[in-house]
Amino acid sequence: MKLDVNVLRYLSKDDFRVLTAVEMGMRNHEIVPAELITRIASLKHGGTYKVMKNLLKHKLLHHDSSKYDGFRLTYLGYDFLAIKTLVNRGIFTSVGRQIGVGKESDIFEVANEDGTIFAMKLHRLGRTSFRAVKSKRDYLKHRSSFNWLYLSRLAALKEYAFMKALQEHGFPVPNAVECNRHCVIMSLVQGYPLVQVKQLQNPDTVFEKIIGVIVRLAEHGLIHCDFNEFNIMIDDDEKITVIDFPQMVSVSHTNAQMYFDRDVECIFKFFRKRFNISYQENLEDSNGSDLVSDVSDRLNFSSITKVSDALDKELAASGFTKKVQADIEKFNGGDIDDESSSGDDDTEDDETGHKQHRLNTISEPAVDLNHEFFIDLQVSGEQHEVKVTQQST
Numbered sequence: 001m002k003l004d005v006n007v008l009r010y011l012s013k014d015d016f017r018v019l020t021a022v023e024m025g026m027r028n029h030e031i032v033p034a035e036l037i038t039r040i041a042s043l044k045h046g047g048t049y050k051v052m053k054n055l056l057k058h059k060l061l062h063h064d065s066s067k068y069d070g071f072r073l074t075y076l077g078y079d080f081l082a083i084k085t086l087v088n089r090g091i092f093t094s095v096g097r098q099i100g101v102g103k104e105s106d107i108f109e110v111a112n113e114d115g116t117i118f119a120m121k122l123h124r125l126g127r128t129s130f131r132a133v134k135s136k137r138d139y140l141k142h143r144s145s146f147n148w149l150y151l152s153r154l155a156a157l158k159e160y161a162f163m164k165a166l167q168e169h170g171f172p173v174p175n176a177v178e179c180n181r182h183c184v185i186m187s188l189v190q191g192y193p194l195v196q197v198k199q200l201q202n203p204d205t206v207f208e209k210i211i212g213v214i215v216r217l218a219e220h221g222l223i224h225c226d227f228n229e230f231n232i233m234i235d236d237d238e239k240i241t242v243i244d245f246p247q248m249v250s251v252s253h254t255n256a257q258m259y260f261d262r263d264v265e266c267i268f269k270f271f272r273k274r275f276n277i278s279y280q281e282n283l284e285d286s287n288g289s290d291l292v293s294d295v296s297d298r299l300n301f302s303s304i305t306k307v308s309d310a311l312d313k314e315l316a317a318s319g320f321t322k323k324v325q326a327d328i329e330k331f332n333g334g335d336i337d338d339e340s341s342s343g344d345d346d347t348e349d350d351e352t353g354h355k356q357h358r359l360n361t362i363s364e365p366a367v368d369l370n371h372e373f374f375i376d377l378q379v380s381g382e383q384h385e386v387k388v389t390q391q392s393t
């Protein structure tokens with residue numbers, strides 16, 4: 001999806017006020033009636049329609065008049081609300097190039113005033129699977145809270161909370177900096193996803209480290225569930241960093257053992273294929289090397305999870321409560337494998353084929369960085385802080 005943040009600099013206070021009003025209306029309407037938006041925004045001098053037209057032009061809103069005259073936020077509109085909030089909080093001041101397109105996320109570089117670069121992950125839950133899931137699952141049909149906005153926000157919150165808790169326990173994960181709506185700001189990891197690495201100096205050591213992380217996670221009551229060469233970053237010193245946590249589950253999950261085995265198997269398979277290391281075969285071989293028998297000993301799921309030292313307290317501290325977990329599980333229907341990619345009308349037209357989209361070329365130099373592609377988002381003088389009090393509907 002194109003994220004032209006240049007537009008953001010020209011949006012007025014009223015634009016943000018109306019955008020926020022639509023967001024609030026979406027708490028209980030999939031499509032927010034125009035008159036409700038007007039009421040929530042209650043602009044001093046009126047003119048909500050003109051503002052909505054402007055927001056529509058910039059693709060921040062989607063107009064839907066099939067049932068009544070109404071609007072909803074687009075991903076871009078939601079992006080802008082999160083970005084604006086984070087810029088106002090001083091977390092970053094400019095947005096740079098896109099560095100990753102995940103199955104359900106877009107990742108960009110952002111920079112703060114000092115020139116420190118972070119990674120910004122915008123969750124896009126529902127981009128690929130929500131429609132399919134929605135049509136399958138009854139309980140979603142009548143619950144407006146299960147919309148992509150809410151789900152993307154939960155995914156971001158979960159990712160942020162887990163990253164922070166794991167970081168506090170010394171796991172090799174990015175620093176969790178901040179979270180707002182569907183957006184997580186974290187430290188930028190140096191290096192590349194393991195999938196891009198053709199050769200390693202010490203594949204044994206790297207393998208050991210990775211298995212060590214899986215084991216230690218389980219000892220802390222957790223299974224990554226998407227532990228593979230795409231979600232492990234590695235730098236030139238062969239130091240690893242694990243990313244991507246929205247799908248993690250507890251070792252008490254019904255299918256915990258299966259998810260654990262699958263994570264382990266992914267790593268075995270990758271190392272076998274890419275680095276020609278046959279740990280797996282040796283595992284069954286009683287003459288296996290020390291390394292292999294050591295790995296085998298350590299991968300006994302039931303003995304690992306006996307020492308389970310769950311991170312619940314740390315997670316709750318970041319706002320990741322049992323209710324949030326329950327909501328996510330309801331969406332997943334207890335199955336974290338829903339990869340249906342049928343079309344979905346909960347996303348915008350311009351979002352299909354998002355992988356081809358790149359960040360717009362930047363016309364103006366930003367903060368004082370060597371990266372000329374950064375766009376400064378601080379609008380001099382005027383602060384766009386939006387304060388809207390909810391009105392009864």
Ligand code: ADP
Nearest residue numbers: 100102103104105107119174187188189193244
């Ligand atoms: P998804 O959940 O959509 O798979 P990921 O969190 O795995 O998203 O990120 C997708 C890609 O973006 C990664 O493979 C990686 O290349 C890049 N990426 C994600 N987070 C970071 C980060 N903190 N630093 C550097 N690159 C990152």
Ligand code: MG
Nearest residue numbers: 102230231244
């Ligand atoms: Mg990933």
